[in-house]
Amino acid sequence: MTLTDHLRSLEEQLLNPATRTSASGLTHLLAPEFVEFGSSGRHLTRTEIIAALASDPPTGSLHLSDFHLHASTPSWALVTYRCPRQNASGTKHTSLRSSTWVHRDDRWQLLFHQGTCEPRQRYPELVPLPHTLAAFLRFWPLPTDASAHGTALDRHLLLNLWIILALAALAHILILFGLLVRQRTTPTEPAHDRFHKLRLEYLPLAALTVLFGALAVHAERLWAATRYTGADPSALQVEATGMQFAWYFRYPGPDYTFGRTSSALVDPGAGNPLGIDPADPHGTDDLTTSELVLPANREVDLTLHAVDVIHGFAIPELRLKQNAVPGQTLHIHFTPTTPGTYAILCTQLCGSGHFRMNATLRILLPEDFAAWLSKQSFRTAP
Numbered sequence: 001m002t003l004t005d006h007l008r009s010l011e012e013q014l015l016n017p018a019t020r021t022s023a024s025g026l027t028h029l030l031a032p033e034f035v036e037f038g039s040s041g042r043h044l045t046r047t048e049i050i051a052a053l054a055s056d057p058p059t060g061s062l063h064l065s066d067f068h069l070h071a072s073t074p075s076w077a078l079v080t081y082r083c084p085r086q087n088a089s090g091t092k093h094t095s096l097r098s099s100t101w102v103h104r105d106d107r108w109q110l111l112f113h114q115g116t117c118e119p120r121q122r123y124p125e126l127v128p129l130p131h132t133l134a135a136f137l138r139f140w141p142l143p144t145d146a147s148a149h150g151t152a153l154d155r156h157l158l159l160n161l162w163i164i165l166a167l168a169a170l171a172h173i174l175i176l177f178g179l180l181v182r183q184r185t186t187p188t189e190p191a192h193d194r195f196h197k198l199r200l201e202y203l204p205l206a207a208l209t210v211l212f213g214a215l216a217v218h219a220e221r222l223w224a225a226t227r228y229t230g231a232d233p234s235a236l237q238v239e240a241t242g243m244q245f246a247w248y249f250r251y252p253g254p255d256y257t258f259g260r261t262s263s264a265l266v267d268p269g270a271g272n273p274l275g276i277d278p279a280d281p282h283g284t285d286d287l288t289t290s291e292l293v294l295p296a297n298r299e300v301d302l303t304l305h306a307v308d309v310i311h312g313f314a315i316p317e318l319r320l321k322q323n324a325v326p327g328q329t330l331h332i333h334f335t336p337t338t339p340g341t342y343a344i345l346c347t348q349l350c351g352s353g354h355f356r357m358n359a360t361l362r363i364l365l366p367e368d369f370a371a372w373l374s375k376q377s378f379r380t381a382p
Protein backbone atom coordinates (compact mmCIF):
# COMPACT_ATOMS: atom_id res chain seq x y z
CA MET A 1 0.00 0.00 0.00
CA THR A 2 1.37 3.44 -0.93
CA LEU A 3 1.72 6.17 1.68
CA THR A 4 -1.13 8.10 -0.02
CA ASP A 5 -3.48 5.11 0.27
CA HIS A 6 -2.41 4.45 3.84
CA LEU A 7 -3.02 8.06 4.98
CA ARG A 8 -6.29 8.13 3.07
CA SER A 9 -7.46 5.01 4.94
CA LEU A 10 -6.47 6.67 8.26
CA GLU A 11 -8.46 9.83 7.34
CA GLU A 12 -11.43 7.62 6.44
CA GLN A 13 -11.14 5.93 9.81
CA LEU A 14 -11.33 9.37 11.45
CA LEU A 15 -14.55 10.11 9.52
CA ASN A 16 -16.09 6.82 10.60
CA PRO A 17 -18.73 7.43 13.35
CA ALA A 18 -17.52 4.29 15.23
CA THR A 19 -13.99 5.77 15.48
CA ARG A 20 -15.16 9.30 16.22
CA THR A 21 -17.08 8.25 19.31
CA SER A 22 -14.31 5.93 20.57
CA ALA A 23 -11.84 7.62 22.96
CA SER A 24 -9.32 4.77 22.57
CA GLY A 25 -9.62 4.83 18.75
CA LEU A 26 -9.03 8.60 18.64
CA THR A 27 -6.16 8.40 21.14
CA HIS A 28 -4.49 5.84 18.88
CA LEU A 29 -4.85 8.03 15.75
CA LEU A 30 -4.22 11.50 17.23
CA ALA A 31 -0.77 12.61 18.45
CA PRO A 32 -0.67 13.82 22.09
CA GLU A 33 0.04 17.40 20.98
CA PHE A 34 -2.73 17.29 18.30
CA VAL A 35 -4.41 20.63 17.46
CA GLU A 36 -7.44 21.28 15.23
CA PHE A 37 -8.58 24.61 13.77
CA GLY A 38 -12.22 23.86 12.90
CA SER A 39 -14.20 25.35 10.01
CA SER A 40 -16.29 27.22 12.62
CA GLY A 41 -13.13 28.92 13.95
CA ARG A 42 -12.79 26.64 16.97
CA HIS A 43 -9.40 25.64 18.34
CA LEU A 44 -9.39 22.16 19.91
CA THR A 45 -6.74 19.97 21.57
CA ARG A 46 -6.82 16.15 21.55
CA THR A 47 -8.56 15.98 24.94
CA GLU A 48 -11.15 18.58 23.90
CA ILE A 49 -11.99 16.98 20.57
CA ILE A 50 -12.36 13.50 22.12
CA ALA A 51 -14.79 14.95 24.70
CA ALA A 52 -16.69 16.97 22.04
CA LEU A 53 -17.15 14.02 19.65
CA ALA A 54 -18.13 11.64 22.49
CA SER A 55 -20.93 13.91 23.76
CA ASP A 56 -22.24 14.86 20.32
CA PRO A 57 -21.36 12.52 17.46
CA PRO A 58 -21.94 14.12 14.02
CA THR A 59 -25.10 13.35 12.10
CA GLY A 60 -25.24 12.74 8.36
CA SER A 61 -22.76 11.09 6.05
CA LEU A 62 -19.06 11.98 5.72
CA HIS A 63 -16.99 10.99 2.70
CA LEU A 64 -13.74 12.43 1.41
CA SER A 65 -12.73 13.23 -2.17
CA ASP A 66 -9.88 14.93 -4.10
CA PHE A 67 -7.36 13.34 -1.73
CA HIS A 68 -3.77 14.49 -2.35
CA LEU A 69 -0.45 13.87 -0.62
CA HIS A 70 1.45 17.13 -1.14
CA ALA A 71 4.75 16.56 0.62
CA SER A 72 6.33 13.96 2.82
CA THR A 73 9.54 12.85 4.52
CA PRO A 74 10.02 9.46 6.24
CA SER A 75 8.56 10.99 9.43
CA TRP A 76 6.14 13.68 8.20
CA ALA A 77 3.38 14.14 5.56
CA LEU A 78 0.91 16.80 4.44
CA VAL A 79 -2.44 15.79 2.87
CA THR A 80 -5.48 17.75 1.68
CA TYR A 81 -8.97 16.66 0.62
CA ARG A 82 -12.58 17.75 0.25
CA CYS A 83 -15.28 16.55 2.57
CA PRO A 84 -18.86 16.90 1.25
CA ARG A 85 -21.26 16.55 4.13
CA GLN A 86 -25.02 16.13 4.20
CA ASN A 87 -26.67 16.98 7.48
CA ALA A 88 -29.72 15.26 8.91
CA SER A 89 -31.76 18.23 7.64
CA GLY A 90 -30.65 17.50 4.05
CA THR A 91 -28.47 20.59 3.59
CA LYS A 92 -25.09 20.05 1.92
CA HIS A 93 -21.78 21.71 2.76
CA THR A 94 -18.29 21.03 1.52
CA SER A 95 -15.19 21.72 3.58
CA LEU A 96 -11.57 21.84 2.42
CA ARG A 97 -9.41 19.97 4.89
CA SER A 98 -5.68 19.67 5.48
CA SER A 99 -3.84 17.32 7.82
CA THR A 100 -0.27 16.97 8.97
CA TRP A 101 0.72 13.41 9.89
CA VAL A 102 3.80 12.39 11.90
CA HIS A 103 5.42 8.93 11.91
CA ARG A 104 6.29 7.69 15.40
CA ASP A 105 6.56 4.32 17.11
CA ASP A 106 6.05 2.55 13.79
CA ARG A 107 2.71 4.23 13.01
CA TRP A 108 1.31 7.48 11.59
CA GLN A 109 -0.46 9.88 13.95
CA LEU A 110 -2.40 13.06 13.13
CA LEU A 111 -0.53 16.11 14.41
CA PHE A 112 -2.58 19.01 13.00
CA HIS A 113 -5.91 19.31 11.18
CA GLN A 114 -7.73 22.29 9.72
CA GLY A 115 -11.09 22.64 7.97
CA THR A 116 -12.35 25.58 5.90
CA CYS A 117 -15.92 25.79 4.53
CA GLU A 118 -16.13 26.27 0.77
CA PRO A 119 -18.41 29.18 -0.14
CA ARG A 120 -21.84 27.99 -1.15
CA GLN A 121 -22.93 28.40 -4.74
CA ARG A 122 -25.17 31.42 -4.56
CA TYR A 123 -27.49 30.58 -7.42
CA PRO A 124 -27.64 26.78 -7.60
CA GLU A 125 -29.58 24.90 -10.24
CA LEU A 126 -30.61 27.95 -12.24
CA VAL A 127 -30.71 27.52 -15.97
CA PRO A 128 -27.51 28.87 -17.59
CA LEU A 129 -27.82 32.66 -17.72
CA PRO A 130 -26.20 35.26 -19.89
CA HIS A 131 -22.98 36.39 -18.26
CA THR A 132 -24.05 40.02 -18.04
CA LEU A 133 -27.22 39.18 -16.09
CA ALA A 134 -25.36 36.79 -13.77
CA ALA A 135 -22.79 39.55 -13.14
CA PHE A 136 -25.63 41.96 -12.31
CA LEU A 137 -26.98 39.54 -9.69
CA ARG A 138 -23.55 39.28 -8.10
CA PHE A 139 -23.71 43.02 -7.35
CA TRP A 140 -27.23 42.72 -5.93
CA PRO A 141 -27.12 39.50 -3.93
CA LEU A 142 -29.59 38.07 -1.48
CA PRO A 143 -28.39 37.88 2.13
CA THR A 144 -26.55 34.71 3.15
CA ASP A 145 -28.94 31.81 3.60
CA ALA A 146 -28.54 30.19 7.03
CA SER A 147 -31.71 28.07 7.03
CA ALA A 148 -32.72 24.66 5.71
CA HIS A 149 -35.82 26.01 3.92
CA GLY A 150 -34.11 29.09 2.41
CA THR A 151 -32.72 27.42 -0.72
CA ALA A 152 -36.18 26.57 -2.07
CA LEU A 153 -37.47 30.10 -1.26
CA ASP A 154 -34.49 31.76 -2.99
CA ARG A 155 -34.89 29.56 -6.05
CA HIS A 156 -38.58 30.45 -6.32
CA LEU A 157 -37.93 34.16 -5.82
CA LEU A 158 -35.30 34.18 -8.57
CA LEU A 159 -37.52 32.10 -10.86
CA ASN A 160 -40.26 34.74 -10.43
CA LEU A 161 -37.82 37.53 -11.22
CA TRP A 162 -36.48 35.83 -14.36
CA ILE A 163 -39.99 35.11 -15.66
CA ILE A 164 -41.07 38.72 -15.09
CA LEU A 165 -37.88 39.98 -16.74
CA ALA A 166 -38.49 37.73 -19.77
CA LEU A 167 -42.15 38.82 -20.09
CA ALA A 168 -41.28 42.51 -19.71
CA ALA A 169 -38.61 42.14 -22.42
CA LEU A 170 -41.08 40.32 -24.69
CA ALA A 171 -43.73 43.04 -24.17
CA HIS A 172 -41.26 45.76 -25.14
CA ILE A 173 -40.13 43.83 -28.21
CA LEU A 174 -43.79 43.45 -29.32
CA ILE A 175 -44.47 47.18 -28.79
CA LEU A 176 -41.39 48.13 -30.81
CA PHE A 177 -42.29 45.63 -33.53
CA GLY A 178 -45.85 46.99 -33.67
CA LEU A 179 -44.61 50.57 -33.99
CA LEU A 180 -42.13 49.71 -36.74
CA VAL A 181 -44.34 47.58 -38.97
CA ARG A 182 -47.76 49.11 -38.28
CA GLN A 183 -50.08 49.33 -41.25
CA ARG A 184 -53.60 50.32 -41.99
CA THR A 185 -56.02 47.41 -41.50
CA THR A 186 -58.99 46.61 -43.60
CA PRO A 187 -62.29 45.21 -42.22
CA THR A 188 -62.15 41.41 -42.06
CA GLU A 189 -64.68 38.61 -42.12
CA PRO A 190 -66.25 37.98 -38.64
CA ALA A 191 -65.11 34.31 -38.63
CA HIS A 192 -61.52 35.24 -39.37
CA ASP A 193 -61.66 37.96 -36.73
CA ARG A 194 -62.74 35.48 -34.03
CA PHE A 195 -59.81 33.15 -34.82
CA HIS A 196 -57.43 36.10 -34.84
CA LYS A 197 -58.63 37.20 -31.39
CA LEU A 198 -58.35 33.68 -29.96
CA ARG A 199 -54.78 33.26 -31.17
CA LEU A 200 -53.51 36.72 -30.21
CA GLU A 201 -55.49 37.49 -27.05
CA TYR A 202 -57.24 34.58 -25.34
CA LEU A 203 -54.55 31.91 -25.69
CA PRO A 204 -51.68 34.08 -24.35
CA LEU A 205 -54.00 35.29 -21.58
CA ALA A 206 -54.84 31.70 -20.59
CA ALA A 207 -51.15 30.69 -20.66
CA LEU A 208 -50.20 33.62 -18.41
CA THR A 209 -53.05 32.79 -16.01
CA VAL A 210 -51.84 29.19 -15.71
CA LEU A 211 -48.21 30.31 -15.29
CA PHE A 212 -48.91 32.86 -12.53
CA GLY A 213 -51.43 30.52 -10.86
CA ALA A 214 -48.76 27.79 -10.64
CA LEU A 215 -46.18 30.26 -9.27
CA ALA A 216 -48.67 31.49 -6.64
CA VAL A 217 -49.62 27.96 -5.54
CA HIS A 218 -45.97 26.95 -5.20
CA ALA A 219 -45.19 30.15 -3.25
CA GLU A 220 -48.09 29.46 -0.89
CA ARG A 221 -46.80 25.93 -0.24
CA LEU A 222 -43.30 27.22 0.57
CA TRP A 223 -44.80 29.80 2.94
CA ALA A 224 -47.06 27.24 4.63
CA ALA A 225 -44.19 24.73 5.07
CA THR A 226 -42.83 26.79 7.98
CA ARG A 227 -46.26 27.39 9.49
CA TYR A 228 -49.09 24.94 8.85
CA THR A 229 -47.33 21.57 8.67
CA GLY A 230 -46.44 21.60 12.37
CA ALA A 231 -43.01 21.21 13.92
CA ASP A 232 -41.41 17.87 14.74
CA PRO A 233 -42.19 16.83 18.36
CA SER A 234 -38.45 16.86 19.10
CA ALA A 235 -38.09 20.50 17.94
CA LEU A 236 -36.54 23.00 20.34
CA GLN A 237 -39.30 25.10 21.91
CA VAL A 238 -38.57 28.83 22.07
CA GLU A 239 -40.87 31.80 22.59
CA ALA A 240 -40.27 35.28 21.15
CA THR A 241 -42.16 38.28 22.50
CA GLY A 242 -42.15 41.74 20.96
CA MET A 243 -42.83 44.85 23.03
CA GLN A 244 -42.08 48.52 22.53
CA PHE A 245 -39.13 48.45 21.76
CA ALA A 246 -37.39 45.14 22.42
CA TRP A 247 -37.53 41.43 21.71
CA TYR A 248 -37.42 38.91 24.58
CA PHE A 249 -36.90 35.17 24.22
CA ARG A 250 -37.94 32.38 26.58
CA TYR A 251 -36.79 28.76 26.84
CA PRO A 252 -39.02 26.34 28.80
CA GLY A 253 -36.19 24.84 30.89
CA PRO A 254 -35.75 21.19 31.94
CA ASP A 255 -39.53 20.58 32.33
CA TYR A 256 -40.11 21.46 28.61
CA THR A 257 -43.18 23.53 29.62
CA PHE A 258 -43.52 27.31 29.57
CA GLY A 259 -44.79 28.85 32.80
CA ARG A 260 -47.97 30.94 32.88
CA THR A 261 -47.58 34.67 32.21
CA SER A 262 -49.64 37.69 33.22
CA SER A 263 -49.46 41.21 31.87
CA ALA A 264 -49.96 42.50 35.44
CA LEU A 265 -46.64 40.90 36.44
CA VAL A 266 -44.58 42.40 33.59
CA ASP A 267 -41.62 44.15 35.22
CA PRO A 268 -38.47 44.45 33.07
CA GLY A 269 -36.66 46.32 35.87
CA ALA A 270 -37.14 43.35 38.22
CA GLY A 271 -35.88 40.84 35.65
CA ASN A 272 -39.36 39.64 34.68
CA PRO A 273 -40.06 41.36 31.33
CA LEU A 274 -42.55 38.68 30.26
CA GLY A 275 -44.58 38.64 33.50
CA ILE A 276 -43.91 34.98 34.39
CA ASP A 277 -46.24 34.00 37.24
CA PRO A 278 -44.13 32.84 40.25
CA ALA A 279 -47.12 30.78 41.45
CA ASP A 280 -46.85 28.45 38.44
CA PRO A 281 -44.22 25.73 39.04
CA HIS A 282 -43.68 25.35 35.27
CA GLY A 283 -42.29 28.89 35.22
CA THR A 284 -39.60 28.41 37.86
CA ASP A 285 -37.15 26.86 35.39
CA ASP A 286 -37.98 29.16 32.43
CA LEU A 287 -35.03 31.05 30.99
CA THR A 288 -35.61 34.58 29.65
CA THR A 289 -32.96 36.24 27.46
CA SER A 290 -32.62 39.31 25.29
CA GLU A 291 -30.67 37.47 22.58
CA LEU A 292 -31.84 34.41 20.69
CA VAL A 293 -29.35 31.54 20.81
CA LEU A 294 -30.11 28.42 18.75
CA PRO A 295 -28.26 25.21 17.90
CA ALA A 296 -27.39 24.52 14.24
CA ASN A 297 -29.19 21.74 12.38
CA ARG A 298 -31.98 21.24 14.94
CA GLU A 299 -35.56 22.22 14.18
CA VAL A 300 -36.90 25.15 16.23
CA ASP A 301 -40.59 25.64 17.06
CA LEU A 302 -40.88 29.38 17.70
CA THR A 303 -43.97 30.76 19.42
CA LEU A 304 -44.58 34.45 18.67
CA HIS A 305 -46.33 36.92 20.97
CA ALA A 306 -46.71 40.70 21.09
CA VAL A 307 -47.46 42.62 24.28
CA ASP A 308 -48.64 46.02 23.04
CA VAL A 309 -48.86 46.59 19.26
CA ILE A 310 -48.12 44.56 16.11
CA HIS A 311 -44.39 43.90 15.66
CA GLY A 312 -42.71 42.26 12.66
CA PHE A 313 -40.38 39.42 13.60
CA ALA A 314 -37.84 39.13 10.76
CA ILE A 315 -34.47 37.44 10.27
CA PRO A 316 -33.38 37.93 6.62
CA GLU A 317 -30.65 35.26 6.77
CA LEU A 318 -33.17 32.67 7.98
CA ARG A 319 -35.71 33.77 5.34
CA LEU A 320 -38.25 34.38 8.15
CA LYS A 321 -40.79 37.17 8.45
CA GLN A 322 -43.92 36.92 10.55
CA ASN A 323 -45.98 39.54 12.35
CA ALA A 324 -46.38 39.17 16.12
CA VAL A 325 -49.94 40.22 16.96
CA PRO A 326 -51.25 41.11 20.45
CA GLY A 327 -53.71 38.50 21.68
CA GLN A 328 -52.56 35.86 19.17
CA THR A 329 -50.17 32.94 19.53
CA LEU A 330 -48.43 32.27 16.21
CA HIS A 331 -46.00 29.46 15.43
CA ILE A 332 -43.21 29.26 12.89
CA HIS A 333 -40.79 26.37 12.66
CA PHE A 334 -37.45 26.25 10.88
CA THR A 335 -33.98 24.70 11.03
CA PRO A 336 -30.96 27.03 11.29
CA THR A 337 -27.95 25.55 9.49
CA THR A 338 -25.00 27.94 9.48
CA PRO A 339 -23.35 29.02 12.76
CA GLY A 340 -22.92 32.78 13.00
CA THR A 341 -24.41 36.01 14.36
CA TYR A 342 -27.41 37.55 12.62
CA ALA A 343 -29.75 40.52 13.21
CA ILE A 344 -33.36 40.10 14.33
CA LEU A 345 -35.41 43.05 13.08
CA CYS A 346 -38.83 44.55 13.67
CA THR A 347 -40.43 45.21 10.27
CA GLN A 348 -43.59 46.97 11.47
CA LEU A 349 -43.55 50.68 12.32
CA CYS A 350 -44.44 50.08 15.97
CA GLY A 351 -43.80 53.46 17.55
CA SER A 352 -41.21 56.20 18.06
CA GLY A 353 -38.52 53.69 19.13
CA HIS A 354 -39.10 51.33 16.20
CA PHE A 355 -35.70 52.19 14.70
CA ARG A 356 -33.88 50.65 17.67
CA MET A 357 -36.06 47.56 18.04
CA ASN A 358 -33.67 44.81 17.10
CA ALA A 359 -31.95 41.87 18.73
CA THR A 360 -29.22 39.36 17.99
CA LEU A 361 -29.51 35.77 16.86
CA ARG A 362 -26.52 33.51 17.49
CA ILE A 363 -26.50 30.09 15.84
CA LEU A 364 -24.05 27.79 17.62
CA LEU A 365 -22.78 24.29 17.04
CA PRO A 366 -24.83 21.84 19.17
CA GLU A 367 -22.04 21.32 21.72
CA ASP A 368 -21.53 25.09 22.05
CA PHE A 369 -25.30 25.58 22.48
CA ALA A 370 -25.36 22.95 25.27
CA ALA A 371 -22.43 24.72 26.96
CA TRP A 372 -24.20 28.11 26.63
CA LEU A 373 -27.45 26.72 28.06
CA SER A 374 -25.67 25.13 31.02
CA LYS A 375 -24.15 28.52 31.93
CA GLN A 376 -27.50 30.38 32.02
CA SER A 377 -29.33 31.15 35.22
CA PHE A 378 -33.11 30.94 35.11
CA ARG A 379 -35.69 33.73 35.13
CA THR A 380 -33.19 36.50 34.33
CA ALA A 381 -32.73 38.88 31.45
CA PRO A 382 -29.02 39.57 30.81
Ligand SMILES: [Cu+2]
Pocket: 242, 243, 245, 310, 311, 312, 346, 347, 348, 349, 350, 354, 357
Ligand atom coordinates in the same frame (compact mmCIF):
# COMPACT_ATOMS: atom_id res chain seq x y z
CU1 LIG B 1 -41.62 46.62 16.80
